[in-house]
Amino acid sequence: GQQVMQIPQYQHVQEGEDFTTYCNSSTTLSNIQWYKQRPGGHPVFLIQLVKSGEVKKQKRLTFQFGEAKKNSSLHITATQTTDVGTYFCAAPSGGSYIPTFGRGTSLIVHP
Amino acid sequence: DAGVIQSPRHEVTEMGQEVTLRCKPISGHDYLFWYRQTMMRGLELLIYFNNNVPIDDSGMPEDRFSAKMPNASFSTLKIQPSEPRDSAVYFCAIRQGGETQYFGPGTRLLVL
Numbered sequence: 001g002q003q004v005m006q007i008p009q010y011q012h013v014q015e016g017e018d019f020t021t022y023c024n025s026s027t028t029l030s031n032i033q034w035y036k037q038r039p040g041g042h043p044v045f046l047i048q049l050v051k052s053g054e055v056k057k058q059k060r061l062t063f064q065f066g067e068a069k070k071n072s073s074l075h076i077t078a079t080q081t082t083d084v085g086t087y088f089c090a091a092p093s094g095g096s097y098i099p100t101f102g103r104g105t106s107l108i109v110h111p
Numbered sequence: 112d113a114g115v116i117q118s119p120r121h122e123v124t125e126m127g128q129e130v131t132l133r134c135k136p137i138s139g140h141d142y143l144f145w146y147r148q149t150m151m152r153g154l155e156l157l158i159y160f161n162n163n164v165p166i167d168d169s170g171m172p173e174d175r176f177s178a179k180m181p182n183a184s185f186s187t188l189k190i191q192p193s194e195p196r197d198s199a200v201y202f203c204a205i206r207q208g209g210e211t212q213y214f215g216p217g218t219r220l221l222v223l
Contacts, residue, residue: 031210042202042214043154088154090212098142098167099212101154 004032004091006102014110019076021105023089030092032072033099034063038085043101046074079109115215117203123221129191132218134203135184142206145178145188148217149199160186193222 005024013019023032031050035043047056049065049072056063060083062075076083086106090099114137124130136143144159158168160180168178175194180186190197198221204212 033210033212042217043204043212045211045213048210096167098144098156098159099210100156103153 003093003100004029004089004102006089006105008105009103010106010108012108012110013079015081016078019079019083019107020073021087021089021107022071022073023091023102024071025091026070028069029072030069030097032065032089032091034072034074035088035090035101036085037088037104041085043088076107079107081109081111083107084109115203115205115213117201117215117218119218120216121219121221123223124193125223126194127192128222129189130193130197130220130222132188132190132201132203132220134186134188134215136186136203136205136215138183140183140205140207143180143186144202144204144206144212145186146202146204146214147199148202154202157188193220195222198222 007022033048034046036046037043047063052069053067054065060077064073074087086104088101088104090101093100116135118133142161145157146154147157148154157170158178159166163180176190178188200217200219202214202217204214206212
């Protein structure tokens with residue numbers, strides 16, 4: 001079935017550097033969600049994107065949905081140690097309206 | 112958090128033993144999901160319920176796994192018999208009408 005491919009798998013950054021994770025699909029997505037999971041924690045919903053070309057911001061986090069609705073990105077400006085965790089995208093797969101999760105990108109921030 | 116209670120939070124058992132994981136969601140949800148998370152396979156959807164009815168259990172790895180939802184406030188995931196490769200974090204999640212899923216804290220299972 002349809003899957004969302006997420007890259008990179010891991011990203012090490014120095015505190016203060018920017019970070020971006022990408023989700024790509026071979027088919028058009030109806031919507032895409034982003035979740036964050038802290039080490040030892042559970043996934044927590046961050047945001048949902050629905051419209052083509054949509055851009056949403058949450059403080060230092062910027063979420064984008066591609067014009068073709070086949071890709072999405074999460075960008076963090078000036079990372080902090082509190083940003084450490086795994087960021088997942090999730091999107092409905094095939095004919096289902098139930099989202100399938102990507103493999104996630106683990107962000108490691110070095111102080 | 113939407114209020115999903117999972118128990119136990121940690122479980123250590125021996126191979127061959129039966130394991131029962133529990134989920135108590137708050138009221139007002141329409142869907143309930145069970146996920147398994149491992150380093151190797153990531154976050155996998157095992158089964159989900161809509162209004163307490165199992166809709167898709169294609170993610171359940173084997174017949175050793177079973178799940179029930181006798182009412183809107185309770186669901187169980189059972190593994191019988193358990194095997195070391197079942198070691199993982201098991202999450203219960205709910206949806207409350209919209210698209211967002213709210214996850215419980217998870218049960219960390221170790222099968223020796």
